[in-house]
Amino acid sequence: xxxxxxxxxxxxxxxxxxxxxxxxxxxxxxxxxxxxxxxxxxxxxxxxxxxxxxxxxxxxxxxxxxxxxxxxxxxxxxxxxxxxxxxxxx
Amino acid sequence: xxxxxxxxxxxxxxxxxxxxxxxxxxxxxxxxxxxxxxxxxxxxxxxxxxxxxxxxxxxxxxxxxxxxxxxxxxxxxxxxxxxxxxxxxxxxxxxxxxxxxxxxxxxxxxxxxxxxxxxxxxxxxxxxxxxxxxxxxxxxxxxxxxxxxxxxxxxxxxxxxxxxxxxxxxxxxxxxxxxxxxxxxxxxxxxxxxxxxxxxxxxxxxxxxxxxxxxxxxxxxxxxxxxxxxxxxxxxxxxxxxxxxxxxxxxxxxxxxxxxxxxxxxxxxxxxxxxxxxxxxxxxxxxxxxxxxxxxxxxxxxxxxxxxxxxxxxxxxxxxxxxxxxxxxxxxxxxxxxxxxxxxxxxxxxxxxxxxxxxxxxxxxxxxxxxxxxxxxxxxxxxxxxxxxxxxxxxxxxxxxxxxxxxxxxxxxxxxxxxxxxxxxxxxxxxxxxxxxxxxxxxxxxxxxxxxxxxxxxxxxxxxxxxxxxxxxxxxxxxxxxxxxxxxxxxxxxxxxxxxxxxxxxxxxxxxxxxxxxxxxxxxxxxxxxxxxxxxxxxxxxxxxxxxxxxxxxxxxxxxxxxxxxxxxxxxxxxxxxxxxxxxxxxxxxxxxxxxxxxxxxxxxxxxx
Numbered sequence: 226x227x228x229x230x231x232x233x234x235x236x237x238x239x240x241x242x243x244x245x246x247x248x249x250x251x252x253x254x255x256x257x258x259x260x261x262x263x264x265x266x267x268x269x270x271x272x273x274x275x276x277x278x279x280x281x282x283x284x285x286x287x288x289x290x291x292x293x294x295x296x297x298x299x300x301x302x303x304x305x306x307x308x309x310x311x312x313x314x315x
Numbered sequence: 316x317x318x319x320x321x322x323x324x325x326x327x328x329x330x331x332x333x334x335x336x337x338x339x340x341x342x343x344x345x346x347x348x349x350x351x352x353x354x355x356x357x358x359x360x361x362x363x364x365x366x367x368x369x370x371x372x373x374x375x376x377x378x379x380x381x382x383x384x385x386x387x388x389x390x391x392x393x394x395x396x397x398x399x400x401x402x403x404x405x406x407x408x409x410x411x412x413x414x415x416x417x418x419x420x421x422x423x424x425x426x427x428x429x430x431x432x433x434x435x436x437x438x439x440x441x442x443x444x445x446x447x448x449x450x451x452x453x454x455x456x457x458x459x460x461x462x463x464x465x466x467x468x469x470x471x472x473x474x475x476x477x478x479x480x481x482x483x484x485x486x487x488x489x490x491x492x493x494x495x496x497x498x499x500x501x502x503x504x505x506x507x508x509x510x511x512x513x514x515x516x517x518x519x520x521x522x523x524x525x526x527x528x529x530x531x532x533x534x535x536x537x538x539x540x541x542x543x544x545x546x547x548x549x550x551x552x553x554x555x556x557x558x559x560x561x562x563x564x565x566x567x568x569x570x571x572x573x574x575x576x577x578x579x580x581x582x583x584x585x586x587x588x589x590x591x592x593x594x595x596x597x598x599x600x601x602x603x604x605x606x607x608x609x610x611x612x613x614x615x616x617x618x619x620x621x622x623x624x625x626x627x628x629x630x631x632x633x634x635x636x637x638x639x640x641x642x643x644x645x646x647x648x649x650x651x652x653x654x655x656x657x658x659x660x661x662x663x664x665x666x667x668x669x670x671x672x673x674x675x676x677x678x679x680x681x682x683x684x685x686x687x688x689x690x691x692x693x694x695x696x697x698x699x700x701x702x703x704x705x706x707x708x709x710x711x712x713x714x715x716x717x718x719x720x721x722x723x724x725x726x727x728x729x730x731x732x733x734x735x736x737x738x739x740x741x742x743x744x745x746x747x748x749x750x751x752x753x754x755x756x757x758x759x760x761x762x763x764x765x766x767x768x769x770x771x772x773x774x775x776x777x778x779x780x781x782x783x784x785x786x787x788x789x790x791x792x793x794x795x796x797x798x799x800x801x802x803x804x805x806x807x808x809x810x811x812x813x814x815x816x817x818x819x820x821x822x823x824x825x826x827x828x829x830x831x832x833x834x835x836x837x838x839x840x841x842x843x844x845x846x847x848x849x850x851x852x853x854x855x856x857x858x859x860x861x862x863x864x865x866x867x868x869x870x871x872x873x874x875x876x877x878x879x880x881x882x883x884x885x886x887x888x889x890x891x892x893x894x895x896x897x898x899x900x901x902x903x904x905x906x907x908x909x910x911x912x913x914x915x916x917x918x919x920x921x922x923x924x
Binding site for chain 2: 254257258260261265287290291293294295297298301302305
């Protein structure tokens with residue numbers, strides 16, 4: 226029975242993922258967190274720009290409140306990511 | 316018991332009908348007429364459904380968006396078609412197809428009653444009668460050809476033509492069947508003077524119209540009998556009143572095959588015509604004077620009773636409309652209470668099919684779509700429960716203004732919708748999730764989120780129900796403090812609904828949508844704190860009574876729960892598609908304690924500032 230190279234690679238990849246499912250999950254979580262953190266950073270910048278341009282006191286207050294939430298989310302995300310990376314390095 | 320009764324009922328009816336057909340050919344003809352008529356109604360409704368979401372809907376919405384427009388629509392269409400019954404059944408099919416609402420339908424029916432009086436003018440003035448029933452056969456032929464076409468609109472037109480054809484054919488057979496009774500109606504036999512005569516002739520008018528299936532035919536009979544002096548002028552007027560009531564039978568027959576909206580409209584038609592008839596009987600002498608005055612003003616000869624009859628017919632229908640217009644909303648509410656929506660008709664899941672159960676992803680998608688559907692219905696119920704209009708909540712209009720425009724409480728039965736629609740659909744969703752239970756942790760988590768989203772929908776609706784009671788009492792209160800507080804509660808819920816809708820619809824869906832909900836959670840907590848502070852102040856200053864304060868306290872908790880559950884629904888379901896990013900969003904989303912910390916920081920900054 227002969228295997229072509231592509232099929233061999235595919236089978237090996239599958240075997241690897243079976244053998245190392247936990248590591249793969251951690252990798253996925255890392256990727257997910259990094260992407261969301263990037264988006265949050267963008268959102269933070271966008272909100273700051275909006276606040277600078279806003280003249281209505283009430284709207285500005287609401288935007289500032291949202292900015293605080295995004296800031297806390299980022300802080301939480303960064304903590305989660307660093308503990309995840311520590312776990313991986315161990 | 317009910318099931319056994321149903322099992323016995325149908326065979327019994329079939330046997331009775333079969334026996335009736337065997338002993339009486341006339342009965343057979345009448346029953347066949349009713350069956351053909353009902354089939355025509357179904358075809359007509361099917362036809363109008365093809366035009367929902369399209370041009371016809373737009374035209375109808377534009378021409379019936381105000382009561383006077385609906386009435387004018389009824390007047391004009393009935394004058395052209397020369398049949399109020401036909402306009403009534405078409406209106407019922409509009410309703411059945413969801414093209415118009417009940418109050419618009421009632422407006423058209425009011426107008427149709429006035430429009431039908433043009434028939435009396437034509438018959439009395441020119442001896443004319445527009446007879447469109449002659450077109451039944453061509454309509455059927457053209458209709459069936461069009462039904463076979465591929466285009467949805469051509470098919471729709473085909474169904475409408477076939478429906479009309481069957482309606483006319485059905486009426487024709489009913490008339491044929493009643494022929495024997497018709498020959499027995501000799502009006503001269505019953506001449507009675509005074510009020511007894513008035514009531515008797517009204518009843519004869521009703522009976523004659525039911526038999527002949529046309530108020531026009533009755534009017535022709537009345538005019539002929541009056542011209543031949545077989546009946547007195549007063550008796551003729553009573554017959555005309557009876558004809559007006561009797562003509563509702565066609566709409567009632569038409570409503571048999573329609574949904575509860577059609578039945579409500581037929582009910583409105585009957586109530587309108589009965590009340591108008593009663594008014595006419597009660598004020599018959601005053602009306603006679605008015606008819607004489609109008610007749611002399613427009614130049615109708617003193618002895619021209621046929622034209623005077625036409626004046627009377629128009630006048631009392633006009634009075635009926637003027638009297639009933641202020642009660643239109645009451646009439647709608649009364650009919651909604653009396654004729655409840657069929658529980659099963661709308662509570663059928665749309666997306667949950669058994670075949671999808673074999674494919675995990677497809678079943679999950681079906682669950683998501685069904686939950687979104689229930690959520691859509693729930694937001695509608697919440698808006699109505701708050702005496703608001705969902706479309707306005709989701710518009711760009713200033714919410715303060717929207718609230719101010721809806722200062723009056725709307726009587727809306729949340730329990731009815733909850734029991735008949737939402738609860739059933741949520742149960743169906745939960746049943747489906749049980750069938751789908753999976754060993755895969757990812758799928759199991761998604762199923763659990765969908766379950767929680769549905770539970771939140773049910774809780775939110777229950778809370779709105781509790782809130783509704785006091786809210787309806789206080790939003791228009793003389794005490795500006797309490798009405799202000801309750802309007803603020805409405806505004807808060809509306810604001811969150813609007814924000815959630817924006818999160819769902821905007822680009823935020825792909826960028827941290829779950830996290831956007833955290834800002835709403837923060838606002839919720841902040842507003843609760845502010846409300847408590849303000850409430851203490853109101854009680855301390857004696858601006859609200861103790862009873863009001865207790866209501867407000869309870870209702871602010873309901874408001875909190877509604878908003879919290881609205882957020883939870885969206886959190887758990889609407890953006891819960893599994894993926895590394897969504898999972899990360901769930902991980903990053905702030906919990907209640909963390910929200911509290913942000914809030915405390917916020918306060919600290921504000922105090923320092």
